[in-house]
Amino acid sequence: MWGLDVIGIKEPTEEKDTAPPEIEAFEESIILLDGRYQVPLMLKHAGIPSGSDNRSLAERHLQAQINRFKGQPELLKQYDTAARTYLNEQHAERVEKNYRPAVTWRMTRVPIGASSSPISLASIIRHHLAGFRERYPETVALLEKDLDVDDLIVGLPNVDKAVIVYSEARKIFPEASMELRKWTSNSHALKKGFLREKVAFEDEAGENTRIKVLGVPWERNGTRLILTGREASDVAANKPSTKRIVLQASASV
Secondary structure (H helix, E strand, C coil), X not given: CCCHHHHCCCCCCCCCCCCXXXXXHHHHCCEEXXXXXXXXXXXXXXXXXXXXXXXXXXXXXXXXXHHHHCCCHHHHHHHHHHHHHHHHCCCEEECCCCCCCCCCEEECCCCCCCCCHXXXXXXXXXXXXXXXXXXXXXXXXXXXXXXXXXXXXXXCCCHHHHHHHHHHHHHHHHHHCCCCCCECCCCHXXXXXXXXXXXXXXXXXXXXCEEEECCEEEECCCCEECCCCHHHHHHHCCCCCCHHHXXXXXXXX
């Protein structure tokens, strides 16, 4: 194809031992309170006052949802149940000084949609794992290497090692009030363990043994990942052969 540096993607020439100053400052501000980590919001430019908000946008979205619910009462009930559960778990707090009819709630958790969420989560997990490195060195090394945002994808040589990683990971994350969910495995021994310990896991539905791993189908009866060129051909069909299209087609495989 062409050199990665030509299209602006460069391989790191060497491993950096130190984190950027911004990350170091962020990690120094992490505190553990009542079993949960608290961190400041990350701003693109330090010192910029947060005078604006998205209230008007949120109100427009709310009105659009209300109009949508008029013809779907069951959907309204589902939304109401989910919102009340969210509030009961104290993921938001009521703002007392309201100056408009709509009741306002302030988020107490960083929403997944926030642009700072991935790096905040990665920094917190890295900080949390560091405290278990001496106790569970092999498992922590795997978690540091194989966690993709909030997905853990790991292959191990035998069931015994898989059981160790599974049990140790389940000890590590609850200490930060985090729960690993939607487990799945091609090991019958591990599946029995999931059932016995009543953890949330992805079970096969009938004869369907496939599940997607970061968008790639995995045949759970074995160790096969299923890749097809169909998506790539659909992306590139009837389009000019530009670098952008080639990259999009490659990324779809």
